[in-house]
Amino acid sequence: MMQTLLSALCDNGPLLLTGVWETLYMTIASALVGYLIGLPLGVLLMVSARDGIRPRRALHAVLGWAVNIGRSIPFIILIIALIPLSRAVMGTSIGYKAAVVSLVVGAAPFIARLVESSLAEIDRGVVEAARAMGATDWQIITRVLLPEAIPSLVRGVSIATIMLVGYTAMAGTLGGGGLGAIAIRYGYHRYQSQMMIITIVLLVILVQVTQVLFNLLAKAIDKRNR
């Protein structure tokens, strides 16, 4: 067993390496773009809430609605539904780069909620004190809410990233490349169960490393409980 695994690993070294690279690329690229969209969205959700720093009922309702719709569509359906969008944005709907489009759309609403809940953890008294000092709404967001929430935001990044690793594998099964594609092509269609096991192990390692690194980072930058 161990031997066949090792030989499969040696024989498919370059292929697996490419798979790891593609998975990393998809995860990191879609996390970055996902935060570019999800972070402001999450801030807006928090700020416009009824007990937020600038309540805006209609805006909050519309945003909340959009986010919930995004989150209620199963990702596997979203990939298929977004084939035209991927074509329009990336010129193709096949390959790991094209998959980033649907990954971003799938992750952004989730990221928005993560950011919203991180910001909601900040003590209202601190916000009130900042307001009493003459802080503008913008200063409250950029100098109080976001900096105070950083450890929690970092933990959110690890949750989003790990979810994205899983999503990349799903995208891989539908022509997206990465470790998911390898698992399907070799492990499933060609009955090479060693390849299935190897890709699973690689995915597990990826997730564990991400989790440990982000936990350490969140702990290192958190100035509470010292």
Added chain:
Amino acid sequence: MIAIKNLTKVFQAPQDVAALRNISLRVDPGDVFGIIGMSGAGKSTLLRCIAQLEKPTDGTIYVDGTDVSSLKGRELIELRKSIGVIFQGYNLLLQRDVAHNIAFPLMLSHTPKEQIWRRTQELMELVGLTAKAKAYPSQLSGGQKQRVAIARALANNPKILLCDEPTSALDSFTTQSILTLLRDINRNLGVTILIITHEIGVVRSICNKVAVIDDGLFVEQGPTAQILNAPTSDITRLLLGTAGGEQ
């Protein structure tokens, strides 16, 4: 310094609560004015109305000659900078060290860097926390946290300091040291202080005037000695009898 006429504040949701009813009050320059009352009497609401953190339902509030309820935008922000506020819960920024907490209001007004650090240094000396400049709030005792909050509130050289139960979370020894600090600030820097409390001991030790508030109404007010020696209302007698009391 602060003149309030017929201030009323009604909270709408979930059902109407008249937190303040027809409150009138005058705080003169140099006063240490105490407002004492039980929990839920409307003390915090009154302070929040003065700092314009809450919009009054009715009545007028003059701070240093300006009608504050008419202020908007920049003017409102300038007013808030001219009033220092400290809270029972300190409300410090937990991810910033002592020096940066104290410097925070100055950074908000885009003060030049050297000026910020010179002022921060002065303030840390004033409250006796120079050695803790690089400590984070989680590493400080309650009394030290309140000292940071006081230094922060004084950063913009306010003429008025509003204090919402500043010592209610502290033991009696620390309470005395914070009250002494407040009295020194009043005497040496000429800062007018409005202090809210449920502890008669606080009034006794530093207030020259006091108002007693119950269920949104002022039941009596006047010079501290007069109110403490000859209380005219039951609630004042109750507060005098139960010096500890609940929050």
